[in-house]
Amino acid sequence: MIELVRDLSTFDGVPGFEGDVREYIKERAEKLCQEVFCDTQGNLFAFKKGEYTPARPIMLTAHMDEVGFLVKSITEDGMLRIVASGSVDPRVLIGRKMKVGKSKIAGVISLKAIHLTKPDERKKAPELKSLYIDIGADSKDEALKYVSVGDTAVFDSEFALIGSDCIKGKALDDRIGCAVLLKLMEQDIKYDAWFVFTAAEEIGARGAINAVQRIDPGFIAAVDSTGAGDTADTPVHLRSCAMRDGAVISLIDRGTVFDRALREKVTAALDRRCIRWQYRTRSEGATDAMAHVYGTGAKVFGLSTPVRYIHCACSVAYLPDIDAVLKAAGVFIEEAGDMNA
Numbered sequence: 001m002i003e004l005v006r007d008l009s010t011f012d013g014v015p016g017f018e019g020d021v022r023e024y025i026k027e028r029a030e031k032l033c034q035e036v037f038c039d040t041q042g043n044l045f046a047f048k049k050g051e052y053t054p055a056r057p058i059m060l061t062a063h064m065d066e067v068g069f070l071v072k073s074i075t076e077d078g079m080l081r082i083v084a085s086g087s088v089d090p091r092v093l094i095g096r097k098m099k100v101g102k103s104k105i106a107g108v109i110s111l112k113a114i115h116l117t118k119p120d121e122r123k124k125a126p127e128l129k130s131l132y133i134d135i136g137a138d139s140k141d142e143a144l145k146y147v148s149v150g151d152t153a154v155f156d157s158e159f160a161l162i163g164s165d166c167i168k169g170k171a172l173d174d175r176i177g178c179a180v181l182l183k184l185m186e187q188d189i190k191y192d193a194w195f196v197f198t199a200a201e202e203i204g205a206r207g208a209i210n211a212v213q214r215i216d217p218g219f220i221a222a223v224d225s226t227g228a229g230d231t232a233d234t235p236v237h238l239r240s241c242a243m244r245d246g247a248v249i250s251l252i253d254r255g256t257v258f259d260r261a262l263r264e265k266v267t268a269a270l271d272r273r274c275i276r277w278q279y280r281t282r283s284e285g286a287t288d289a290m291a292h293v294y295g296t297g298a299k300v301f302g303l304s305t306p307v308r309y310i311h312c313a314c315s316v317a318y319l320p321d322i323d324a325v326l327k328a329a330g331v332f333i334e335e336a337g338d339m340n341a
Contacts, residue, residue: 001179001319001322001323001326002161002167004179004182004183005159005167005169005172005176005179005322006159006167006169008021008024008171008175008178009159009170009172009175010159010169011171011175012068012104012154012171013064013066013171014065014067014068014069014086014152014154014202015065015068015085015086015201015203016042016065016199016200017065017152018042018064018065018199018200019042021064021065021178021197022038022042022044022064022197022199025044025182025197026038026044028182029044029046029185029195032046032185033046033047033048033195034049035047039210039214042064042199042200042207043196043197043199043208043211045194045195045211045214045215046195046196046197047192047193047195048189048193048195049192050188050189050190050193050333050337051188051190052190052191052192052337053191053192054218054219054337054340054341055218055340055341056216056218056219056298056340057192057193057194057215057216057217057218057219058194058217058218058219058340059193059196059211059212059215059217059219059220059221059298060181060184060196060220060223060329060332060333061197061198061208061222061288062177062178062196062197062198062224062288063174063178063197063198063200063201063208063224063287063288064174064175064178064197064198064199065086065198065199065201065202066086066154066170066173066202067084067311068084068086068088068153068154068155069082069083069085069098069133069152069153069154070150070152070153071101071133071148071149071150071152071153072149074140074143074144074147074149075132076139076140077138077139077140078137078138078142078143079132079133079137079143080107080133080134080135080143080147080153081129081132082128082132083128085152085202086202086203086311087202088128088311089311089312090126090127090128090131091125093128093131093313094126096156097155097156097157098133098153098154098155098156099153099154100133100135100146100151100153101146101147101148101151101152103146105135106136106156107133107134107135107136107153108133108134109131109133109134110131110132110133110134111126111131111132154170155170156170157170162316165319165320166243166316166319167316167317168315168316169314169315170313170314170315172225172305172307172310172316173224173225173307173310174201174223174224174225176305176307176317176322176325177224177225177304177305179322180305180322180325180326181195181223183326184326184333187330189333190333190334190337191333191334191337191340193333194215194217196208196211196215198211198288201224201288205255205286205287205288205291208222208288208290208291209291209294211291212291212292212295212298213294215295216295216296217295217298218299218336219262219298219299219301219332219339220288220289220292220300221300221301221302221303221329221332222287222288222289222301222302223304223325223329224302224303224304225304225305225306225307225310225315226241226248226250226285226304226307226310227241227306227307227310228240228307228310229241229282230242230243231308231309239281240280240281241278241279241280241304242278243306243307243308243317243318243321244318244320244321245276246275246276246277246278246320246321246324247270247275247276247278247303247305247321247324247328248278248279248303249263249266249267249278249279249280249301249302249328250279250287250289250302250303250304251263251280253280253283253284253286253287253289253302254285254286255286255287255289255290256286256289256290256292258301258302259300259301261299262300262301262336262339263301265335265338265339266301266328266331266332269334270327270328270331275324275327275328276320276324277324277328280302280304287304289302299339301332301336303332304325305322305325306318
């Protein structure tokens with residue numbers, strides 16, 4: 001699993017620019033599934049035959065895109081002004097290494113020098129509109145030799161194994177989910193299933209909406225990453241979930257109320273198999289699950305890996321948690337199929 005997550009993490013894919021991620025997944029999926037195709041939205045669909053065919057299709061999703069930026073303008077002195085593509089906290093940006101455009105031009109996020117700021121400015125985090133990427137150009141003309149307005153900009157963060165069974169890297173949201181689906185494809189499954197790798201989740205589940213209308217599933221599992229709250233100075237009662245406590249099961253979020261009967265069947269099966277899991281106790285954010293209301297509607301299950309520092313330049317996850325998510329995804333297929341036989 002670690003090698004697969006590492007490979008996926010190194011690819012760049014802000015919303016609408018998931019091509020490199022998609023091609024990597026497609027090449028692997030074609031060796032494991034009976035049908036593989038893409039749609040005009042950039043989604044990748046892979047159908048795997050199981051032992052039985054359910055009455056209505058079963059679908060699992062994981063999104064290929066990551067939070068990042070687009071170059072919106074270039075200043076006369078060669079600095080790149082940027083706009084976020086997805087939700088990014090400006091507090092984590094200053095001094096970050098970046099890669100810009102198809103050529104992966106090196107840059108650094110910066111802002112006005114501190115000695116030019118007013119006292120009030122120093123007391124609050126800068127807004128994104130006050131930041132820029134410095135690629136070392138001394139003029140707009142020089143910058144235009146390397147980048148263009150509309151180019152993508154992504155975090156340049158090294159993937160590594162750290163501590164005790166932890167990994168760090170960029171885009172763990174949701175390349176971990178992509179890795180889980182690919183690993184699950186390698187296994188025999190009880191029921192036929194569609195594995196859908198979606199585009200543009202970070203800007204409103206755009207790809208998933210199209211995918212659900214195409215497949216019209218009866219059951220959906222959105223396999224994603226979620227923010228682990230077990231960080232320094234965070235009170236226990238404010239922690240949505242914790243790293244090292246297993247797979248995360250959602251009750252509700254900003255886009256979805258997850259199906260109770262399905263959740264209770266899956267969690268009971270996880271308990272019987274001694275697979276570690278925890279509830280997500282906060283409701284902020286949304287996932288591809290919000291697309292379940294399209295088509296004729298589906299019962300939906302929320303499954304995530306707890307990840308620290310989500311939507312930042314570099315995140316941290318625990319390998320046994322990822323393994324728990326993989327096992328839980330397999331259980332979802334069995335329980336959804338049994339409800340839908």
